[in-house]
Amino acid sequence: MPIAAWVIxxxxxxxxxxxxxxxxxxxxxxxxxxxxxxxYLPAYAIASGAALRRRWLLFAxxxxxxxxxxxxxxxxxxxxxxxPASAVNGPRVRLFTANAGxxxxxxxxxxxxxxxxxxxxxxxxxxxxxxxxxxQETGVAQLxxxxxxxASSTAxxxxxxxxxxxxESEIWMVAGIPMTRATIDxxxxxxxxxxxxxxxxxxxxxxxxxxxxxxxxxxxxxSETDKNLVVAGDFNATQHxxxxxxxxxxxxxxxxxxxxxxxxxxxPNGMRWLPPVRIDQVFFAPGxxxxxxxxxxxxxxxxxxxxxxxxxxx
Numbered sequence: 001m002p003i004a005a006w007v008i009x010x011x012x013x014x015x016x017x018x019x020x021x022x023x024x025x026x027x028x029x030x031x032x033x034x035x036x037x038x039x040y041l042p043a044y045a046i047a048s049g050a051a052l053r054r055r056w057l058l059f060a061x062x063x064x065x066x067x068x069x070x071x072x073x074x075x076x077x078x079x080x081x082x083x084p085a086s087a088v089n090g091p092r093v094r095l096f097t098a099n100a101g102x103x104x105x106x107x108x109x110x111x112x113x114x115x116x117x118x119x120x121x122x123x124x125x126x127x128x129x130x131x132x133x134x135x136q137e138t139g140v141a142q143l144x145x146x147x148x149x150x151a152s153s154t155a156x157x158x159x160x161x162x163x164x165x166x167x168e169s170e171i172w173m174v175a176g177i178p179m180t181r182a183t184i185d186x187x188x189x190x191x192x193x194x195x196x197x198x199x200x201x202x203x204x205x206x207x208x209x210x211x212x213x214x215x216x217x218x219x220x221x222x223s224e225t226d227k228n229l230v231v232a233g234d235f236n237a238t239q240h241x242x243x244x245x246x247x248x249x250x251x252x253x254x255x256x257x258x259x260x261x262x263x264x265x266x267x268p269n270g271m272r273w274l275p276p277v278r279i280d281q282v283f284f285a286p287g288x289x290x291x292x293x294x295x296x297x298x299x300x301x302x303x304x305x306x307x308x309x310x311x312x313x314x
Contacts, residue, residue, distance in 0.1 A: 015029070036073065084313075097280060102128060179197060186312065194220075239256075253288070266279060
């Protein structure tokens with residue numbers, strides 16, 4: 001037990017230092033950071049056992065790891081922050097974002113979820129020709145008649161559907177991957193929308209592209225001037241990734257944390273032997289507020305959809 005405890009503690013200590021000084025520098029570190037909530041849990045048991053046995057050096061090491069872990073996960077449990085005064089009397093918009101799942105054999109259940117949620121705006125990732133057809137046949141396209149998007153046979157089809165007309169919309173290439181963005185008008189208030197879906201960092205080429213995509217996304221968001229901005233989709237990154245921190249620093253607000261639900265999870269939706277994490281996100285500009293946020297079922301997809309109601313700054 002002491003040898004195993006030391007090995008585990010030293011490995012976890014290395015990961016802590018790597019996060020502090022080389023955050024997401026390699027694919028291994030990206031995945032360790034993605035599963036931060038789960039990876040460091042053994043440190044608590046080791047620190048407790050070391051304290052009981054008065055093994056103080058081991059306790060110091062494992063306790064330091066546990067303290068770092070606690071500091072990283074604590075913001076997810078900080079409670080709802082409330083709607084800022086600037087958005088209390090502003091219009092509200094209901095958003096539905098879903099990775100439909102390129103291998104999803106039956107998109108009917110997700111389409112019915114969309115209709116039941118009655119959103120004003122729908123963000124779709126992994127938007128296939130089949131998904132486009134199902135949304136038309138089930139009435140989603142009639143509920144949300146304005147669309148900008150591109151169906152694809154790959155995992156990078158993308159679309160935004162809206163109840164309101166677009167004043168501006170485009171499919172734009174982000175480091176070679178299509179994404180969608182648009183602007184709508186709600187009661188005289190402009191709302192800028194970004195539907196994002198970077199690649200998953202599951203190979204060395206994808207890690208490079210993941211970083212390039214996020215760098216391009218950050219540059220685009222930095223240039224936005226609308227005070228009401230929503231960035232939503234499948235981010236292929238959790239709240240423990242370096243790019244999450246850069247989005248927060250823009251500054252943007254994490255709807256999950258703003259609504260006091262930072263510990264929610266959306267992937268892998270029971271379809272892989274991995275512990276659940278949150279990679280489907282909704283961010284918004286600082287003057288806006290989160291009224292509510294929840295997850296759907298997402299039958300057939302490895303992602304749970306996210307349904308959020310956001311208060312806009314007037």
